[in-house]
Amino acid sequence: MSGLPGDQRATQTILVNGRARPVPPDGTLAAVLVEAGLDGRPVAIEVDGRVVPRSRFAESSLTGGERIEIVTFVGGG
Amino acid sequence: MQQAANERQDSAAVADGPLMVGGVSLASRLIVGTGKYETYAEMARCLGESGTDCVTVAVRRERLVNAAGENILDHLDASRYTLLPNTAGCYTADEAVRVARLGRELLRDMGSTAADWVKLEVLGDTKTLLPDPVGTLAATERLVADGFSVLVYTSDDPVVARRLKELGAASVMPAGSPIGSGQGILNANNLRICLEYLKDGDPHYPVIVDAGVGTASDVAAAMELGVDGVLLNTAIAQAADPQRMAAAMRAACFAGRQAFLAGRIPRRLYATASSPDEGRVGSRS
Numbered sequence: 327m328s329g330l331p332g333d334q335r336a337t338q339t340i341l342v343n344g345r346a347r348p349v350p351p352d353g354t355l356a357a358v359l360v361e362a363g364l365d366g367r368p369v370a371i372e373v374d375g376r377v378v379p380r381s382r383f384a385e386s387s388l389t390g391g392e393r394i395e396i397v398t399f400v401g402g403g
Numbered sequence: 404m405q406q407a408a409n410e411r412q413d414s415a416a417v418a419d420g421p422l423m424v425g426g427v428s429l430a431s432r433l434i435v436g437t438g439k440y441e442t443y444a445e446m447a448r449c450l451g452e453s454g455t456d457c458v459t460v461a462v463r464r465e466r467l468v469n470a471a472g473e474n475i476l477d478h479l480d481a482s483r484y485t486l487l488p489n490t491a492g493c494y495t496a497d498e499a500v501r502v503a504r505l506g507r508e509l510l511r512d513m514g515s516t517a518a519d520w521v522k523l524e525v526l527g528d529t530k531t532l533l534p535d536p537v538g539t540l541a542a543t544e545r546l547v548a549d550g551f552s553v554l555v556y557t558s559d560d561p562v563v564a565r566r567l568k569e570l571g572a573a574s575v576m577p578a579g580s581p582i583g584s585g586q587g588i589l590n591a592n593n594l595r596i597c598l599e600y601l602k603d604g605d606p607h608y609p610v611i612v613d614a615g616v617g618t619a620s621d622v623a624a625a626m627e628l629g630v631d632g633v634l635l636n637t638a639i640a641q642a643a644d645p646q647r648m649a650a651a652m653r654a655a656c657f658a659g660r661q662a663f664l665a666g667r668i669p670r671r672l673y674a675t676a677s678s679p680d681e682g683r684v685g686s687r688s
Contacts, residue, residue, distance in 0.1 A: 328441060330468075332591045336554075341450060343464045343465070357616065359563060362465075363661055364465055367463050367465070367666075368474060368476050368509060368512065368513060369509070369512075370462075370505045370506075370508035370512060372501070372504075372505055373510075376505075376522075377508045378514055379508065379511070382474050385520065395464065395505070396465045397462050397463060397464055397466065397505050397509070398463065398465045398509065399460040399461065399463075399474075399475055399476060399486070399488065399506075399509055400424060400438075400460065400461050400462075400463045400475055401436070401437040401438040401439065401440065401446065401460065401461065401475055401612075402437060402438045402459055402460055402461025402491050403434060403436030403437075403438045403439075403459055403461075403489070403491065403582070403583075403634075403635075403636030403637065403688075
């Protein structure tokens with residue numbers, strides 16, 4: 327997926343729940359979760375409008391510019 | 404009280420089947436929301452008191468700061484409650500479809516056996532929270548095509564209700580009155596027509612009153628009309644004593660359902676005496 331070497335990724339940003347963050351060095355959603363302190367938490371992730379299943383969190387797919395939504399369940403009616 | 408109600412439910416004379424909806428079998432006919440409680444502990448007590456086995460949850464962004472905080476899933480026994488994700492807060496079909504897919508992914512990730520269902524809400528405006536019928540129809544069609552069992556929040560308009568069923572909704576859920584308003588069932592006649600349309604030739608099609616309940620009699624009144632269940636949240640969560648209100652809702656749901664199954668007497672303009680006319684003291688014959 328990614329054509330960018332790791333050192334170039336560091337200059338790229340992604341939007342995580344509306345906030346700009348650097349692309350993690352390994353370009354994975356797993357790393358994004360760890361950095362956000364959400365590793366192992368019940369979350370679902372959408373990248374640019376598409377749901378990414380947990381089985382693919384370890385894939386190195388982020389190159390910068392992606393809009394990422396990390397969601398969970400909250401109380402609601 | 405609660406124990407007595409349970410005993411009554413166990414007796415064969417008042418036996419009732421489960422509420423079947425979206426491929427899920429529910430023993431309780433109350434679906435209870437998880438919002439607006441003071442604490443998760445209070446929520447858990449109220450859910451237990453209500454007797455429900457299905458609770459709605461919303462899908463929201465995870466907090467990126469202080470993420471070590473509590474998650475609602477830490478307070479919901481997944482073996483006891485089936486989770487029904489909603490699309491609350493969505494004002495377009497696009498948003499609702501997106502949120503529904505995220506909710507499904509959360510359920511799949513939890514290993515839920517009912518991951519493909521959703522309580523669909525496409526709202527018209529923030530003041531009334533009334534459903535946008537055009538967006539609701541569009542989202543229903545898309546979600547059904549995507550394999551969802553769609554439990555759809557709608558108004559009490561019988562024509563829209565029928566259209567939603569035709570599009571493949573697993574349950575049509577007309578509002579009794581606006582969400583959180585506590586106004587109860589404002590138009591029982593529209594609900595009667597909804598029931599007639601939706602159950603025509605399909606008596607087991609589940610119709611659930613969603614929203615507007617203020618107190619226990621609203622639940623009983625809805626169930627007496629012949630709806631299959633009631634979904635409520637605010638009436639319990641914001642009551643002065645939420646746990647007691649949860650018990651009241653459970654009893655009202657049972658009472659209303661039994662009254663519907665029992666078949667009420669017709670309304671008459673004039674009185675009919677319950678005591679025999681014959682043999683009155685001092686009568687001439």
